[in-house]
Amino acid sequence: MERPDKKSKKKRDLSRTVEKRLTLLTWILVLLVWTLITELKVVSSVMVPTPRDVWRTFVQILNQGYNNHSLWLHLGVSFRRLFLAFGLAVITGIPLGLLSGYSSKVRAVVDSIVQFYRPLPPLAYYTLLILWLGIDDTSKVTLLYLAALAPIYVSCVSAVKGVNRNYVLSARSLGATQQQVFAHIVLPACMPSIFTGLRTAIGVAYTTLVASEMVAATSGIGWMVIDASRYLKSNVMFVGIILMGLTGVFIDIFMRLIEKNLIHWKGQL
Amino acid sequence: MPADCSTKEQTTQTPILELRNVSHTYQARKDEIEAIRDINLAVFPHEFLCVLGPSGCGKSTILGLLAGFFQPAEGLALMEGEPILGPDRERGVVFQAETLYPWMNVRDNVAFGPRMQGVSREDCRTISDRYLKEMNLTAFADKKTYELSGGMKQRVALARVLANEPRVILMDEPFGSLDAVTRIQMQSLVRSIWHHEKRTILMITHDIDEALSLGTRLLVMSPGPGTIEQMHEVTFTDTALRSETGRVAISQEYVALRDEIFESIT
Numbered sequence: 338m339e340r341p342d343k344k345s346k347k348k349r350d351l352s353r354t355v356e357k358r359l360t361l362l363t364w365i366l367v368l369l370v371w372t373l374i375t376e377l378k379v380v381s382s383v384m385v386p387t388p389r390d391v392w393r394t395f396v397q398i399l400n401q402g403y404n405n406h407s408l409w410l411h412l413g414v415s416f417r418r419l420f421l422a423f424g425l426a427v428i429t430g431i432p433l434g435l436l437s438g439y440s441s442k443v444r445a446v447v448d449s450i451v452q453f454y455r456p457l458p459p460l461a462y463y464t465l466l467i468l469w470l471g472i473d474d475t476s477k478v479t480l481l482y483l484a485a486l487a488p489i490y491v492s493c494v495s496a497v498k499g500v501n502r503n504y505v506l507s508a509r510s511l512g513a514t515q516q517q518v519f520a521h522i523v524l525p526a527c528m529p530s531i532f533t534g535l536r537t538a539i540g541v542a543y544t545t546l547v548a549s550e551m552v553a554a555t556s557g558i559g560w561m562v563i564d565a566s567r568y569l570k571s572n573v574m575f576v577g578i579i580l581m582g583l584t585g586v587f588i589d590i591f592m593r594l595i596e597k598n599l600i601h602w603k604g605q606l
Numbered sequence: 607m608p609a610d611c612s613t614k615e616q617t618t619q620t621p622i623l624e625l626r627n628v629s630h631t632y633q634a635r636k637d638e639i640e641a642i643r644d645i646n647l648a649v650f651p652h653e654f655l656c657v658l659g660p661s662g663c664g665k666s667t668i669l670g671l672l673a674g675f676f677q678p679a680e681g682l683a684l685m686e687g688e689p690i691l692g693p694d695r696e697r698g699v700v701f702q703a704e705t706l707y708p709w710m711n712v713r714d715n716v717a718f719g720p721r722m723q724g725v726s727r728e729d730c731r732t733i734s735d736r737y738l739k740e741m742n743l744t745a746f747a748d749k750k751t752y753e754l755s756g757g758m759k760q761r762v763a764l765a766r767v768l769a770n771e772p773r774v775i776l777m778d779e780p781f782g783s784l785d786a787v788t789r790i791q792m793q794s795l796v797r798s799i800w801h802h803e804k805r806t807i808l809m810i811t812h813d814i815d816e817a818l819s820l821g822t823r824l825l826v827m828s829p830g831p832g833t834i835e836q837m838h839e840v841t842f843t844d845t846a847l848r849s850e851t852g853r854v855a856i857s858q859e860y861v862a863l864r865d866e867i868f869e870s871i872t
């Protein structure tokens with residue numbers, strides 16, 4: 338029984354390394370094309386800076402900061418906004434979503450509101466939030482909070498609705514009370530899809546963060562990019578954009594790591 | 607056949623479970639589906655009652671009513687004379703589909719019932735040890751449930767129900783998805799537990815041989831809407847308990863009854 342398992346695992350590992358190599362190759366190719374077209378002056382350096390220039394700018398910003406603020410401060414400001422909003426969305430969105438999944442009455446109240454604002458582009462109501470809460474961090478955190486709340490809420494509702502009925506019935510037949518069924522059956526059964534919701538939420542919040550800093554801010558990594566664009570400093574823009582991309586990837590890797598360790602049964606339901 | 611489909615001696619006993627003139631209709635989108643009509647049935651202490659019938663004749667409906675998963679549209683579902691209002695620990699259920707909780711390991715699945723009743727950690731361990739041993743699962747105690755084979759999963763499901771010490775065990779085609787050999791092994795296991803622990807079991811099956819070789823009493827159903835057509839008292843399971851191989855002796859009487867039931871179902 339074990340042998341075919343191991344074999345297929347080996348095969349999977351092998352194809353995984355092949356795919357890893359393909360990914361690596363893709364990036365080497367991107368870097369190569371970038372170097373070629375910039376070093377050979379196919380495009381002007383104002384439009385696309387050379388990789389060397391971008392690296393030099395990165396080191397410079399790292400050492401001297403940008404606009405009197407260190408790079409760490411820009412990143413710190415951005416992540417404070419992001420994680421504050423995400424944390425708030427988690428601690429309110431999960432209970433609200435679970436409750437909504439359980440009770441059709443709660444759902445009747447909350448669902449329509451969430452469904453109304455969810456498809457709106459966050460920047461559309463950001464202007465209102467600025468009007469109400471001012472231009473500083475409060476309006477930004479609120480914006481990110483709302484952006485992250487919707488996917489968490491929606492995933493919780495559908496998670497509760499999707500719980501295998503037989504899990505609940507068998508637990509009741511084993512003598513579990515309603516509260517015990519919730520704590521020991523419904524909650525863990527919902528975990529995989531809640532976590533998918535959390536990953537979506539942090540992704541949405543992150544893109545919203547960068548956009549909001551582009552509208553109104555004096556610090557933050559998104560602001561750095563938009564400020565640089567005013568002075569046509571494409572090398573700084575490149576540094577900012579690459580940093581944002583990398584941090585986004587790292588956040589997702591981090592979330593997946595937690596998920597893998599916390600929810601080993603994912604895909605087994 | 608007496609009204610509640612019991613034997614002469616049983617009519618003087620008090621049943622543990624009872625359905626009295628039960629009919630049940632499901633509300634499908636537009637039309638109504640009459641699943642069972644005017645069912646009378648009783649489960650008596652220490653018997654192994656098999657409910658046999660083709661797919662769609664309402665067997666799972668009967669089990670659901672007895673377990674308390676839903677209430678009858680008409681008639682009464684009773685446990686020791688009291689209406690059954692919902693599922694509880696007195697009626698353990700083994701489902702056809704897998705219902706092990708994948709977020710718990712095998713041991714925690716087995717100890718789930720006692721743990722919910724507030725039994726101490728050490729006692730839960732003793733209980734789970736005992737039933738894991740009985741089901742030959744000791745070596746798998748710390749495994750994840752999704753690492754087990756189909757037969758092992760059903761053994762865990764059975765251990766989980768046994769560990770909770772219900773008054774009656776209800777099984778809905780528990781071995782329907784197992785291969786032939788595993789199925790026969792599981793049947794022997796269930797037979798020996800029923801015999802040695804004096805459990806009361808109601809098993810639903812569409813397999814005539816399974817019903818004949820395990821049951822002490824058989825109810826044969828026919829579909830459209832589901833009704834109970836025949837009752838048979840059988841003792842073939844005793845021959846298996848006596849035999850060294852642990853299998854029933856296929857006698858002429860066995861073959862004759864099997865044919866009779868087969869005729870009536872088809």
Ligand SMILES: Nc1ncnc2c1ncn2[C@@H]1O[C@H](COP(=O)(O)OP(=O)(O)O)[C@@H](O)[C@H]1O
Pocket residue numbers: 632633634639640641659660661662663664665666667668
């Ligand atoms: N939840 C339900 N909604 C509508 N119809 C149902 C439902 N459950 C069962 N039925 C119908 O009731 C009849 C009996 O079903 P069931 O009790 O599951 O039969 P069995 O277990 O013998 O296969 C079938 O015709 C089935 O289609």
Ligand SMILES: [Mg+2]
Pocket residue numbers: 665666778
């Ligand atoms: Mg069925």
